[in-house]
Amino acid sequence: MVNPLLPEMTDLPAGWVGQFDNNDRIFFRGPSGYLTYDHPMKGAIPKPWQLKVDRSVPNPREYYYNTQTREISHSNPRFKEEIMNSSLLGVSRLVRESATMTVNTGGTLEKSRRQAIENKSIRHLYTIVKTLDAGNGAIGGMNGGVHVVRLKGTGKLYVEKRFKKDDLQALRDGTPGMGVVEIGITHRVMHGGLAGYINGFIEPNDIHPASASLFLEFCDLGSLDDLIKCHAQRLGTRDAVDVPERFVWHAIVGLCDALSYLWGGKSFITNENHAGTGPAKGWKPILHRDMKPDNILIRSRATNGATKYPFLVISDFGLAIDNHKQESGACGTRHFWAPELLWDPPATNNWHLGNFPPNQYHTHESDLYALGVCIYNLCRPTNAIVHGQRWLGALSHFKFEAYPTNRDEIDLWLSSRRSRKSDLDVGSSYSPxxxxxxKKMTGWNVSQRGAAHQLEHILIPTVKKCGYYDEDFSPSEALPAWAIKKHDYHSR
Incomplete structure (x- = not known):
């Protein structure tokens, strides 16, 4: 549990503890006795500031001390604009603007500008801190490597996604390669619930792209999948708790707003001025096509000890499209396909595995269904053994009783409607x-389900009606400390 009086000392990854020296300056002890004044998650405090603890009061609390002016402050100097700008003087102005963005509000994003996509490599501006995916296909086959990187000359962490040469090549019909499309879409979208573009390049070799990277905001608290699995692992134990309903509404509103933005280029859910206005002029609707808990990331707020939940961010536009040209082949993660994309009668052969049913393809309605399944599993995670196999996490929408005993039939089963529950009720622990x-988000009737933007007149009034519109949560509504993934990349 994070102590609001000692947020930096108590908000730490596993194996780390906060201590103080003879001058009351706080330092951190990591695994194997490693000592540092730099917070392993939040990074170094810019000079001339230090983090100290005031032990002269009954309830000791942290403060920031300026060694030059002797100023005492309770505001985190990492986010003082003048300090951040001075530490980023060697970086281009647009990258500096991205680096100093510490809020996720639409108005702030709309006023910001984007660094252009470069035509030459900029990898030399960054240092690799941690490799998340080596790009060898062990985790995902759609990239050439994913790394946590640090922008040189600063303490800012980002994520670099590298692309394989094959993913940059144009298709036979002239359509840009998937990597080029992903970089372009990520550069185009500007919404607090979508992965934030920082920088990128596509380096040509003669005519065709040969190398490319996309640099994104670093979401420091893991993914929705991590959070769901943490709750699933504690089912049946004394630590088992439901995810607070206020957090669930926080997730629904923010993520539906992000999906509505992909459809129309506006915040249709959270901005009442946009409701009913239709898409922005000239906007090309975007389908995500791979909504799943792994692709919903969690990013902390700038304020220590905030009483608002962290931001949830839709990431990975590797399968996203904005050209309205539907492909015949199936794509995405079949565990989260909408029912209209599943075979009924059941799939029986390999051709079925590689294709959707006739005249079916990903839509904005299927993106909403997949998000609804994520929310359902957030409320009702799974921890079960089925035919000797452990099912853990976001799997509660499956009919375990219908799971095939023949392993050769599992993929066919996953691609068929018979594998799914049709009524996804989060249960009486939550409000009607x-x-x-x-249930509406996960309805099997496509026309009744609709798309995210069609919730524009429903969602906010409903949240207000049930008393969860206020984002500030009470101590009893805080997410458990064990539910949030914490990193120590700033110690590397």
Missing amino acids: YLRDVV
């Missing part, structure tokens, strides 16, 4: 309002 909204 939440149960109804999740």
